[in-house]
Amino acid sequence: MxxxxxxxxxxxxxxxxxxxxxxxxxxxxxxxxxxxxxxxxxxxxxxxxxxxxxxxxxxxxxxxxxxxxxxxTPQGVLGNSINFALTEKIDLSKVIDVAMKNTAGSAEFAGISYKNNRAEFIVYFDALNDATAYIKKLSGNELFKTVTLTSASAFTDITIDNVDKEQDLEGTSRYKAVIAVTLDKKKLQSGGGK
CATH class of the missing domain: 1.20.5 (Single alpha-helices involved in coiled-coils or other helix-helix interfaces)
Structure with a gap:
């Protein structure tokens, strides 16, 4: 097998x-x-x-x-910083005095804002001619390098007596002028501004 x-x-x-x-x-x-x-x-x-x-x-x-x-750091550096700040300060009261002194007639000084070497005045007038005269007066002042009209707008005074009445911008309007000025720091620190 x-x-x-x-x-x-x-x-x-x-x-x-x-x-x-x-x-x-x-x-x-x-x-x-x-x-x-x-x-x-x-x-x-x-x-x-x-x-x-x-x-x-x-x-x-x-x-x-x-x-x-x-x-x-020594404290002398801090003292120098303080002295620098004191010499760089600006007395804005002269600027406000000049701005208010030059308002005439219907002009009403409403406010001021300041930043760096620029200031803005808000002034109310009855006529735009008054605003032009005001700007010319400010331009002649030695404290200001430049004076420009930033904006002018018409408004109507609203009181309790005339709140219900329709307002007429042509007859009773006033003008709000915002005027920008560049300040002359040297003149401000030396006591300029007449």
Missing amino acids: LPNINLLPKEQDTKKKNLGKLIVYLLILAIIVFYGINYFLVNRDVREEERKTDVLSTQIADLQKDIAAINN
């Missing part, structure tokens, strides 16, 4: 086992490559963040030195 030898199924089993092992090895290799790439990317990011942290630490140290130097 001849023995029953079946070689074919054994070869198929080894091929299946080899293919399975190959797939497992490729998966393991892919996982290793994936984690290796991530390790290098994360490592690079960590080094970059450490470098940024070092730069920020250096900046903090420099700023703390600057703060310490500012806190330790």
Whole structure:
């Protein structure tokens, strides 16, 4: 009797086992490559963040030195600052006196605002001719470098007696003029303004 030898199924089993092992090895290799790439990317990011942290630490140290130097400044610097502020102050009472003194007739000085070397006057007039005359008077004063009419608008005074009545801008209107002036600081500090 001849023995029953079946070689074919054994070869198929080894091929299946080899293919399975190959797939497992490729998966393991892919996982290793994936984690290796991530390790290098994360490592690079960590080094970059450490470098940024070092730069920020250096900046903090420099700023703390600057703060310490500012806190330790001698009082002479503060005194110089106060003296400078005292020499730069401007007495606006002269400006207000000139603005009020030049109002004539129906003109009514309503207010002033000041910023840097510019002042704005608000003046009420019965006629625009009065506003023009007022601006000419201010232009002739040595305290002002420039005098310009910023805006002029008509309005009607409303009182308790005429609140119900229809307002007539032609007959009883007044004018609000906003006049901008540039101040001459040297003249103000030296006592100018007549």
